[in-house]
Amino acid sequence: MLPVIHPAPEAPPFERIAIIGLGLIGGSLALAIRRKWAGGLLIGVDRKEVLEAGMRMHAVDVSADDAGMVAGADLIVLAAPIRQNIAMLHELPRFVQDGAVITDVGSTKTEILNEARSLPAPLTFIGGHPLAGAATGGVASARADLFDGRPWLLTTPAQEAALGRLETLLGGLGASPVRIQAADHDRLLASLSHLPQLVVSALMHVVGERAGERGLALAGRGLRDTTRLASSPPEIWRDIAATNAPAIREALDALIDVLQRLRADITRGEDLQRIFESAAEWKALLEGRASEPR
Amino acid sequence: MLPVIHPAPEAPPFERIAIIGLGLIGGSLALAIRRKWAGGLLIGVDRKEVLEAGMRMHAVDVSADDAGMVAGADLIVLAAPIRQNIAMLHELPRFVQDGAVITDVGSTKTEILNEARSLPAPLTFIGGHPLAGAATGGVASARADLFDGRPWLLTTPAQEAALGRLETLLGGLGASPVRIQAADHDRLLASLSHLPQLVVSALMHVVGERAGERGLALAGRGLRDTTRLASSPPEIWRDIAATNAPAIREALDALIDVLQRLRADITRGEDLQRIFESAAEWKALLEGRASEPR
Numbered sequence: 001m002l003p004v005i006h007p008a009p010e011a012p013p014f015e016r017i018a019i020i021g022l023g024l025i026g027g028s029l030a031l032a033i034r035r036k037w038a039g040g041l042l043i044g045v046d047r048k049e050v051l052e053a054g055m056r057m058h059a060v061d062v063s064a065d066d067a068g069m070v071a072g073a074d075l076i077v078l079a080a081p082i083r084q085n086i087a088m089l090h091e092l093p094r095f096v097q098d099g100a101v102i103t104d105v106g107s108t109k110t111e112i113l114n115e116a117r118s119l120p121a122p123l124t125f126i127g128g129h130p131l132a133g134a135a136t137g138g139v140a141s142a143r144a145d146l147f148d149g150r151p152w153l154l155t156t157p158a159q160e161a162a163l164g165r166l167e168t169l170l171g172g173l174g175a176s177p178v179r180i181q182a183a184d185h186d187r188l189l190a191s192l193s194h195l196p197q198l199v200v201s202a203l204m205h206v207v208g209e210r211a212g213e214r215g216l217a218l219a220g221r222g223l224r225d226t227t228r229l230a231s232s233p234p235e236i237w238r239d240i241a242a243t244n245a246p247a248i249r250e251a252l253d254a255l256i257d258v259l260q261r262l263r264a265d266i267t268r269g270e271d272l273q274r275i276f277e278s279a280a281e282w283k284a285l286l287e288g289r290a291s292e293p294r
Numbered sequence: 295m296l297p298v299i300h301p302a303p304e305a306p307p308f309e310r311i312a313i314i315g316l317g318l319i320g321g322s323l324a325l326a327i328r329r330k331w332a333g334g335l336l337i338g339v340d341r342k343e344v345l346e347a348g349m350r351m352h353a354v355d356v357s358a359d360d361a362g363m364v365a366g367a368d369l370i371v372l373a374a375p376i377r378q379n380i381a382m383l384h385e386l387p388r389f390v391q392d393g394a395v396i397t398d399v400g401s402t403k404t405e406i407l408n409e410a411r412s413l414p415a416p417l418t419f420i421g422g423h424p425l426a427g428a429a430t431g432g433v434a435s436a437r438a439d440l441f442d443g444r445p446w447l448l449t450t451p452a453q454e455a456a457l458g459r460l461e462t463l464l465g466g467l468g469a470s471p472v473r474i475q476a477a478d479h480d481r482l483l484a485s486l487s488h489l490p491q492l493v494v495s496a497l498m499h500v501v502g503e504r505a506g507e508r509g510l511a512l513a514g515r516g517l518r519d520t521t522r523l524a525s526s527p528p529e530i531w532r533d534i535a536a537t538n539a540p541a542i543r544e545a546l547d548a549l550i551d552v553l554q555r556l557r558a559d560i561t562r563g564e565d566l567q568r569i570f571e572s573a574a575e576w577k578a579l580l581e582g583r584a585s586e587p588r
Contacts, residue, residue: 131512131514132514133514133515133516150514151512153512178512188505188509188512190504191500191501191504191505191509192501192505192509192510192512192513192517193514193516193517195497195500195501196497196501196516196517196520196521197516198553198556198566199493199497199520199553200520200573201569201570201573202549202552202553202556202569202573203489203490203493203549203573204572204573204576204577204580205552205569205572205573205576206485206489206545206548206549206552207485207486207489207490207576208572208573208575208576208577208579208580209548209572209576210484210485210545210548211482211485211486213579215482215485215486216486216576216579216580218425218445218447218472218482218486219486219580220425220426220427220444220487221427222427222487222490222491222522222523223486223487223490223580224580224581225519225520225522225523226490226493226494226519226520226522226523227490227573227577227580228516228519228520229516229519229520230573230574230576230577231573231574231577231578232570232574233570234563234566234567234570234571234574237563237566237570238563238566238567241556241560241561241563241566242560242561242562242563245560245561248557248560249557249560251500251504252553252556252557253557254500254503254504255496255497255500255553256550256553256554256557258496258499258500259492259493259496259546259549259550259553260550262492262496262535262546263542263543263546263547263550266535266536266539266542266543267535267536267539268536269528269531269532269535269536272492272528272531272532272535273528273532275495275496275499276495276526276527276528276531277528278498278499278502278503279494279495279496279497279498279499279502279521279524279525280524280525280526280528281502282498282499282501282502282503282510282524283498283502283521283524283525284525285502285507285510286498286502286510286513286517286518286521287518
């Protein structure tokens with residue numbers, strides 16, 4: 001999982017790039033490609049009102065609300081919620097030209113790779129997942145530098161040549177491509193991202209219901225920071241949860257078990273002591289200040 | 295629970311203030327009093343190495359590692375972990391002068407108020423809790439402006455006169471004194487502070503154990519912000535948990551119940567949809583951008 005350094009070449013590795021779904025990630029990808037390679041053609045596909053915002057930001061050259069527009073592209077990026085990406089994957093064999101590379105930016109990888117393998121016509125599909133985000137979604141929050149220095153996980157059974165071209169593109173626009181197996185990806189992301197998101201939303205819901213409006217007015221920066229992710233859009237997260245259910249269930253079970261232990265031992269506090277010490281050590285590691293905890 | 299505005303008077307409401315426990319809160323209180331009223335005498339009581347740091351920061355005028363030093367004080371602030379404050383409360387009747395006001399800064403109020411009522415000799419005790427903090431504790435993190443604009447909850451059966459004097463002091467140093475019943479305080483803080491802290495520590499522990507050092511290296515800002523509180527000191531939190539066990543158990547049960555519902559419905563996502571929508575509404579309210587959710 002070590003990142004590989006890819007010096008950016010002069011010529012873009014793809015000439016005509018179609019991005020289906022111009023949200024935070026799709027929009028930022030368009031802006032990042034535009035920043036690095038002004039010459040290539042960028043095609044955006046989304047609903048009309050999203051496309052208008054994307055055109056105003058000069059994120060794309062051509063826009064359409066019809067997937068047929070991607071026919072001439074040599075790279076097609078699926079950047080809608082996961083289950084829309086999967087539905088689109090089934091449409092693509094009717095449109096795409098020979099040699100086109102398909103990738104996605106979804107937060108789970110096993111299910112979309114299985115779907116890609118099951119297609120009647122063969123497609124060169126490479127699963128992708130940029131580890132970058134923002135507290136608010138949508139093309140209005142898109143930024144050309146969203147992926148700078150961030151890992152972009154790639155998971156694929158595809159030919160080495162196509163993978164190399166995609167890595168050259170992603171490295172050129174500032175990200176660090178990292179290869180990983182789909183199952184490893186989904187298990188890791190269940191811990192790093194999916195569990196924290198579910199827990200933050202559950203916590204904000206419970207705290208709000210119990211404290212009420214007047215109680216929340218007394219909350220400080222601790223609760224605000226802890227719940228930064230609590231505005232995340234449910235549509236995207238329903239797809240993530242549904243397509244990574246086994247790994248998320250396992251992570252949730254582990255957390256519920258720790259919470260039950262804290263609850264059972266709350267007056268003695270010996271489990272609390274151990275769990276807080278472990279948490280502080282992992283936190284130091286997360287912030288790059290320590291070696292691996294015992 | 296509406297804050298009352300207290301214009302700061304010229305003369306300090308207390309002349310000799312003793313602070314027992316010079317950590318983040320005790321140290322910041324000393325610096326805030328010093329900033330506002332340079333004239334009064336500040337006495338710090340703690341272990342020798344802590345006192346040396348406090349003296350170097352000019353937080354206190356006199357320091358001692360012996361509680362007997364508080365004998366001449368007209369205000370005594372208990373600012374150690376809760377169960378040390380309770381132990382100290384039992385020592386104080388031997389030392390304190392008539393008319394002295396005792397307060398504390400602990401995060402739970404029911405238990406210490408019960409202890410104060412049970413003392414053989416009567417003491418004027420007012421429970422206090424400044425809603426202010428920092429990601430790192432200790433006198434080294436103390437700041438004169440820590441309480442600026444923050445609520446300072448006060449809970450007491452004490453005489454109105456003593457309460458008014460303490461409110462004048464706290465208002466003068468920039469905080470907003472708010473009166474609240476001890477049981478209401480403990481229930482509210484279980485939701486606003488104690489539950490979030492336990493959940494963050496449990497989450498960081500579980501994520502670290504599952505992702506490992508190499509996995510954590512891929513984590514982004516979302517996990518970092520979510521786990522900002524994960525370095526909190528276990529000693530302080532053992533006391534908080536042990537002295538607010540019923541309210542914390544109730545809050546933990548509510549959260550575990552929501553997590554179980556999310557887990558059971560993870561592939562359909564209807565509970566996820568509802569919980570995420572509720573969380574986003576409460577989050578908007580927490581950030582002051584909306585009216586009360588349905």
